[in-house]
């Protein structure tokens with residue numbers, strides 16, 4: 140913009156007005172002249188234009204409407220309205236639509252030059268601000284990209300740590316790693332049948348995989364113990380949902396997965412832990428998780444001397460429907476014959 144003459148487009152249906160404007164301005168500016176809206180639009184879309192001098196009363200076109208259209212498409216072009224009749228109402232409207240100033244025919248050459256110069260200064264300032272904003276936008280996008288990458292790195296290293304923790308628990312109880320995978324798959328199966336959003340599904344899978352992570356805080360001797368647990372030992376194990384939720388708080392995993400981890404041992408009738416929530420107080424994903432978790436334990440837990448058959452699991456689900464489990468979820472598991480996938 141600095142090394143070339145600023146470009147002015149005159150849109151006026153009177154040839155003498157176009158010629159006289161061109162005559163006054165051509166030494167300092169590149170002046171293009173259009174006799175109507177059509178030619179004006181052509182120049183605007185094909186050339187760089189800094190200022191438009193626009194006739195309010197163009198033949199066949201509403202000059203104000205054209206002003207509005209140009210400002211919408213090219214907000215950084217300044218527009219000076221030209222008119223033979225200075226109606227205050229029209230001028231006000233033009234200013235409201237974004238006109239920079241107005242000139243009344245016949246023009247005073249000096250006034251014309253001053254208005255054009257001011258408009259140009261304004262256009263330059265606006266362009267400079269726009270360029271600054273574009274630069275800021277670009278750097279913001281770049282920073283967001285860097286933050287996104289850093290976040291992914293942290294998430295994947297946290298995921299690796301969580302996997303290592305689950306494997307550590309598994310090495311002591313011979314169960315938790317495989318259990319986490321199966322509970323994740325089975326929870327997703329139930330969720331597909333009841334219909335949850337894609338976001339909820341992602342959170343459910345994540346919390347299902349990590350639901351027993353808090354067991355890492357339980358003494359290895361308790362996890363490995365094959366005989367019946369004492370009350371104290373059982374109380375230690377019962378703390379794993381809270382501990383797991385606390386662990387997740389310090390990771391970049393979404394906070395939204397914490398409730399299902401904390402509440403996966405709540406029971407529908409309020410007799411569960413850690414908070415004794417009842418019915419719909421228990422987060423929906425935690426209720427799904429509780430059903431999947433219990434089914435998996437009935438079929439695969441090494442703590443049971445005899446693992447249950449699908450028929451026995453179904454009987455247990457019916458028996459504890461409405462007390463331990465959300466009855467609607469039990470119905471879905473049974474009606475959809477999901478146990479055949481467990």
Ligand SMILES: [Fe+2]
Pocket residue numbers: 350351379403404
């Ligand atoms: Fe658990």
Ligand SMILES: [Fe+2]
Pocket residue numbers: 318322350351432
């Ligand atoms: Fe579990």
